[in-house]
Amino acid sequence: MADRIGTLVIFGASGDLAQRLLLPGLGQLLSSSRGYDLRLIGVGSDPMTDAAWQSRVAASFAAGGSASRRSTTVAKNSVYLQADVTNPADLTRILAAATGTPALYFALPPHVTILSIAALEKVDLPTGTVLGLEKPFGTDLRSAQALNRNLLKLVPEKQIHRVDHFLGKSTVLNLLGLRFANRIFEPVWSAEHIERVDIVFDEKLGLEGRAGYYDKAGALVDMIQSHLLLVMALVAMEPPSSLDADDLRGSMAQVLRATRSWAGELVEGDRRARYTGGTIDGRRLPAYVKEAGVNPELDTETLAEVTVGIENWRWAGVPFRLRSGKAISDKRQEIVVTFKEVPHRPYGFTGNPGPTRLTISLTPDSIELDLNINGEGDPFTIDRVSLDVQFGNGELGPYGEVLHGILSDDPTLSVRADVVEECWRIVTPILAAWRAGDAPIDSYRAGSRGPTSWR
Ligand code: BG6
Numbered sequence: 001m002a003d004r005i006g007t008l009v010i011f012g013a014s015g016d017l018a019q020r021l022l023l024p025g026l027g028q029l030l031s032s033s034r035g036y037d038l039r040l041i042g043v044g045s046d047p048m049t050d051a052a053w054q055s056r057v058a059a060s061f062a063a064g065g066s067a068s069r070r071s072t073t074v075a076k077n078s079v080y081l082q083a084d085v086t087n088p089a090d091l092t093r094i095l096a097a098a099t100g101t102p103a104l105y106f107a108l109p110p111h112v113t114i115l116s117i118a119a120l121e122k123v124d125l126p127t128g129t130v131l132g133l134e135k136p137f138g139t140d141l142r143s144a145q146a147l148n149r150n151l152l153k154l155v156p157e158k159q160i161h162r163v164d165h166f167l168g169k170s171t172v173l174n175l176l177g178l179r180f181a182n183r184i185f186e187p188v189w190s191a192e193h194i195e196r197v198d199i200v201f202d203e204k205l206g207l208e209g210r211a212g213y214y215d216k217a218g219a220l221v222d223m224i225q226s227h228l229l230l231v232m233a234l235v236a237m238e239p240p241s242s243l244d245a246d247d248l249r250g251s252m253a254q255v256l257r258a259t260r261s262w263a264g265e266l267v268e269g270d271r272r273a274r275y276t277g278g279t280i281d282g283r284r285l286p287a288y289v290k291e292a293g294v295n296p297e298l299d300t301e302t303l304a305e306v307t308v309g310i311e312n313w314r315w316a317g318v319p320f321r322l323r324s325g326k327a328i329s330d331k332r333q334e335i336v337v338t339f340k341e342v343p344h345r346p347y348g349f350t351g352n353p354g355p356t357r358l359t360i361s362l363t364p365d366s367i368e369l370d371l372n373i374n375g376e377g378d379p380f381t382i383d384r385v386s387l388d389v390q391f392g393n394g395e396l397g398p399y400g401e402v403l404h405g406i407l408s409d410d411p412t413l414s415v416r417a418d419v420v421e422e423c424w425r426i427v428t429p430i431l432a433a434w435r436a437g438d439a440p441i442d443s444y445r446a447g448s449r450g451p452t453s454w455r
Contacts, residue, residue, distance in 0.1 A: 005038055005130060005407045006100015011085045011116065012107035013042030013053070016210065017134065021165070022107055023057055024064025025399025029407070031061075031068035032395050036407055039099055040078040043085060053080035064397070086115040088122040095126065103406055105132040109213050110139050117150050125154055132161045132406045135226040136217060137415070140431065141424035148417040158245075161406045161414035166227040168401030168413055170394035171365040175234045175335075176243065178360070178367065185358075186239065188339070190314045195355065197235060198321045198336040199228050201362065202328035206275065206285045206446060207302075211293030219304035220272070220427055220434065223324035229256065229308075229423045230415065232320055235335060236310055245412040249419060255310060256422035261429055262307035262319055270430050271454065272301035272439065275327040278446030285327055285446040299434075299441055302326045303450055306430055327446035333363040345382075351375075353384040365391040 008026070010018050030036060042053050057075040061067070081097060083090035085108070095102060106113040113133055131151065138144030151160050166172055179185055188194070201223055207214055214222060233252040240247035261270070277287040289296040303325030310320065339356040357370040368388040375383025396404065405413045433439050442451040449455070 004101060004128070004409050005036070005103045007039040007041060007098035007102045008105060008403075008407065009041045009043060009094060009098060009102055010105045010107055011043050012112075013080065014044035014046045014048060015107055017107045018042070019056065019060050020063075021399050022105070022403070023060030024066075025397055025401075025403050026074075027061030027064040027066035027071045028396050028400040029403050030071040030074055031066035032400065034396075034404055034408075035068070035070050037070065038074065038407070040074050041094065041097055042078065042080045043083050043094055044080070045082065045084060047082050048080050050079050054078055064400075086112065086119050088119045091116070091119055091123045095123065098126075101128040101130070102126060103130040103132060105134075105406070107134050110136050110143075114138070114143065114147055114150075117147060117154070120154055121150070128159070129155055130159045130161065130406060130409065131155060132163055132403075135162070135164050135415075136221050137162050137226075137420045138424070139216070139221075141421065141428050144421055144424050148421065151417075157417060158409075158411055160417070161402070161411060162416075162420055163402050163406075164226050164230055164415050165398040165402055166231055167415070168396070168398035168405075169362060170391065170398075171360060171362050172231055172234060173394075173401075174365070174367075174391070175231075175360065179235075180239050191316055191318045193339055194318055195338045195340045196319050196321065197232075197338070198323070198334075199231055199235070200321075200332045200334055200336070201228060201324040202303075202330065202332050202450075203324075203326050204280050204328065204331050206280075206327040207288060207291045207294070209292070211291055215294050215298055215300050218272075218300040218434075219302055219324050219326065220306070220431060224304055224306060224322050225423050225427045225431075226415075226420075228322040228324060229259075229426060230419075231335065232259075232308070232322065233419075235337075236315060236320070238314070243412065245410065245414075248412055249416045253416060253419050253422060255312070256419060256426065258310050258312045258315075259308050259320075259422070259426050260311060261426065262309045270304075270306040270439070271442065272305070272434060273303040273325070273442035273444050273451045273454070274300065275302050275325075275446040276443050278327065278448065280327055280329060280447035287446075288327075299437060301434065301441055303328070303444065305454075306427070308426060325444075325450060328444075328449060329447050330449045331363070333361065335360040335362070349380055349382050350378075351382040353382065365393075 237251040237255040240251040305323040307321045337358040359368040372382045444451040
């Protein structure tokens with residue numbers, strides 16, 4: 001593929017995201033078979049010498065497991081600019097330092113990104129400039145709509161990459177192969193055969209010093225509004241005719257448009273909780289409200305669980321439960337598809353270990369199909385067996401994949417404007433109720449599995 005981007009400019013270069021995720025992903029990409037030649041510019045509000053930045057870049061590349069002549073050269077030639085990215089004069093200076101077509105990557109909190117995009121309107125952008133924006137995209141539906149409008153004043157939609165690294169996770173991408181390259185799943189992939197779908201992403205990590213961002217977001221915005229709704233869209237969408245950007249993103253948009261907060265019975269309502277102090281894997285975590293930078297009055301949740309329904313012929317009546325929590329001992333990160341019971345079990349069988357269940361695990365990458373079968377010993381007793389397969393890592397990690405899309409001008413894994421707005425629309429009523437304090441906030445001990453009352 002022809003290299004189109006000459007310079008990758010990372011805004012927020014001295015931040016945690018750039019160091020821990022973005023740069024390691026870039027290093028992998030540079031060292032992979034899909035490698036690029038490009039210039040890297042780091043931009044941050046803190047002072048830093050070029051030499052200090054170059055060694056940071058090299059350390060992050062090494063942390064991502066990449067060492068190649070190309071990645072070493074990119075690190076060595078990289079420069080760091082201290083600048084205010086909300087200031088048009090500074091933005092002009094940054095663009096002047098770029099060679100070839102620039103890609104500007106906003107690894108910044110959403111409110112700073114919004115200001116920076118507004119400032120870019122006063123700057124002459126080189127033709128073909130590509131913009132990469134980290135999630136969350138805006139801070140609510142209205143700000144996301146305004147940001148989309150402002151972005152379109154700068155560049156056309158195909159040059160805007162709203163990044164969600166979950167779309168770069170290999171198991172998430174495997175969903176496409178599993179669903180659409182096998183004959184056996186698609187015929188039973190509907191309300192006729194599926195009882196419920198659970199998409200869970202619980203983490204052992206706590207706040208990890210991210211109060212500045214997380215305290216205003218919370219688990220609903222940080223994980224469900226973006227990552228988990230997009231994963232759900234891939235699980236539930238209609239088969240696209242191709243995997244190109246228009247078809248894939250069109251199918252995702254269509255199913256999200258049909259998605260609403262669940263209004264049926266059979267499931268718990270939407271609920272939220274926050275962790276108190278505790279220990280996880282021998283590591284002591286203070287209560288969330290005692291973490292530096294947290295404002296207890298914001299009532300931010302660290303665990304959110306919401307149920308949505310998809311109002312179309314395929315899915316009517318099937319609850320999709322989305323849950324994500326921090327500081328949870330049991331690190332479940334999976335999509336669980338629970339099938340309905342068989343319409344009739346022949347008389348004479350004993351035992352009923354439960355319905356057929358397909359678990360697509362995001363960490364570790366694996367797929368497990370739980371089936372009922374005549375077990376060992378008494379052939380008339382039904383037992384459970386699991387068929388499971390674990391995958392090795394893809395050539396690129398999630399950030400390597402999404403950066404590949406940005407640098408090769410392929411928006412397939414980028415979140416389209418209408419998709420991001422749909423995701424905000426779906427969570428808006430829940431968010432409004434929670435921000436107004438209309439729903440209680442439960443608590444759970446860090447290192448537990450969540451509130452005891454939820455089990
Ligand atoms: C990020 C969230 O987008 O995804 C974090 O902001 C979360 O809070 C992270 O920890 C989880 O993704 P991964 O791929 O690092 O497990």
